[in-house]
Amino acid sequence: MQSNELSNIGLLKEIAEFLNEETDMEQMLQGALQKLLEGTLFETGWIFFIDKKGKQQLIAHDKLPNALKRNECMHLQKGGCWCVSRFQNGELKKASNIIECKRIVNARKKNNEDTNDITHHATVPLLSGQESFGLLNVATPNTIRFSEGELALLESVAFQIGSAIKRIYLTKQEQQVALVQERNRLARDLHDSVNQLLFSVTLTARGGVEMTEQQEIKDTFKEIQNLTQDALTEMRALIWQLRPKGLETGIMEGIKGYGDILGLTLTINVKGVINLPGSMEETLFRIAQEALNNIRKHAGVLKAELYLTVTLTDVLLVVKDEGCGFHMNESKNLPSIGLQSMRDRAYSVGGTVDWVTEWNKGTEILVRLPY
Template sequence: MNEQTNITLLKEIAELLNEETEMIPMLKGALSKFLHGTNFETGWIFFINEKGKSQLVAHEQLSEALSYNDCQYLKKGGCWCVSKFRNKQLKKASNIIECQRIESAIEDQVGDHAGITHHATVPLQSGGERFGILNVAKPNTVSYSDDELELLESVAFQLGSAIKRIYLTKQEQEMALVKERNRLARDLHDSVNQLLFSVTLTSRAGIEMTEQQELKSTFRDIQQLTQAALTEMRALIWQLRPKGLESGLIDAIKSYAEMLNLSLVVNVSGVLQFPSRVEETLFRVAQEALNNVRKHAGVREVEMFITITATDILFVVKDEGRGFVNDPDMKLPSIGMQSIRDRVQALSGTADWVSEIGKGTELLIRIPY
């Protein structure tokens, strides 16, 4: 490709990156445009977290061998490019002498490899922040030219800046959401919560002021209903603004259980160091699980287990209450349970229940980490 064509391609990619607001469509679109504008025929992108765990987040025009079984050979195993990135030795666009992932796919004869045997790689970064790597390849090519690697670096620079922009945008959106939750929680506390509290005081006074038993009974009913509504309102305020989360996940969960008048025992194994999104998801799941115990289990004792392994977070909530008929082929029996599953699945995790009438319930959460 000549210099003018390269400039045009980079301009088109820049325009696409500037328009996109969602990460995966942006990566796939930029990769597709790059492949169509160059001699490269296939490409894939790994995100690599601080622990060195890689995740295949985008790919375009893979060979039959590399796309086999949902990209099995790209998702598993080791390779030079990921190792060099983890060790902070991958600084610029480079030729790969060998790729274990490609070699394994070819050796196992799982499909046509379309002449793809070697690839070029480049880190995706912005300033001091590192996000992952971009790999591209073309058939029957062992080494890529300096011009090709220079163009690849230019695209990687654009991608790194766009990735950081989207991350920053997401952070701003999360901060705005927290701010709005705080406002709603404050409004509920200052208005509806105070009104309900006033009704409980009024009904209590009514009980003391009348001698008629029917009126006393009516005031007691009003007081009990209002007290139940007040408890629900306080729980809702907690869900909007989780007081205590700044002091740690466990303290926040224990405080919430105490507010619901539940006796909670927490067992922790491993170091609790989560990204904010994971921490809030666990807190919301715990809230919903404790609400279910209070409303349906018929017991006040709950046990919770949090285990952190090298790859997963295991989160278990257990009670010895009434239990329920748990049919995996049927829809979940409550909106709260569906909410738990939706929250966990948003983090690529799983949520399951083990329950039997009269023998309690266990909520089992697994989130990749």
């Protein structure tokens, strides 16, 4: 066996061990790419994730020339090219030499920085069975074509990476299932214990009002009844948050059902076809829940308007009330943990949340998520 074959086997083993140990997607891809470049003559590389709609994301890169690194890898982030087009059409099945890369050409034309004599690259799809995730591209200065052996090595590494990507996705799905199961368990426990106990206290307080003639004691029992009823409403809302009944019939039905639990009257307006991924529905639902919670607790009104607009690229949710509003300070610090939670949920999927509010002029919450 020749020395370079032994070297390739050692490299594949090292990369496989690293992939098996890593659980964070971006760190895994970045580390695998670095090991590939360190163990071969490939000088630079980058990895695209490409979804079913053709949207691409530069998720890892290493040792890029200045022309490609410029403006946060602008030339790699935007525009089309031969390898991405072939991938989207399902025509790219194995490692291939690219005759001329449009991205590298554009970078060389528009920037003064050098491309380090990189003019061409090789590309290979990241696959696992019938699933495709994206592309691995590598390049070397003054190299137009890579040998069959180099392409074969690239395919082997891509196969390892594709399998590792699939493993991480499956692990996340298992975690989501476990999370849902735990939420369901907590919801059942709360319903069977605390919820029933609060209901019993409400009935007892109501009976206490009827059993006494002393007005002071009556007032005390009435106060206990009112406080317990509020706590019962809060508990039912919490149970609904843990195990929302209604998402199976659509997100807007789920939000409307939650509004009913809180005693809110909602006017709902929808534009576009609602056919969202489960994770996006969950994010929108949780943000809407927090918005409705804030209206019930702080706005001083029991009515709200919801507008959901779905386009080819974005989902826009607007929650509007005509309540008392609140003050946003100049430093943009959010005045409650709930508002920060809404922003964090949106940011976690690449979206944004903004507020338009003034004292005694109501509040409008604008949520935009990439679709």
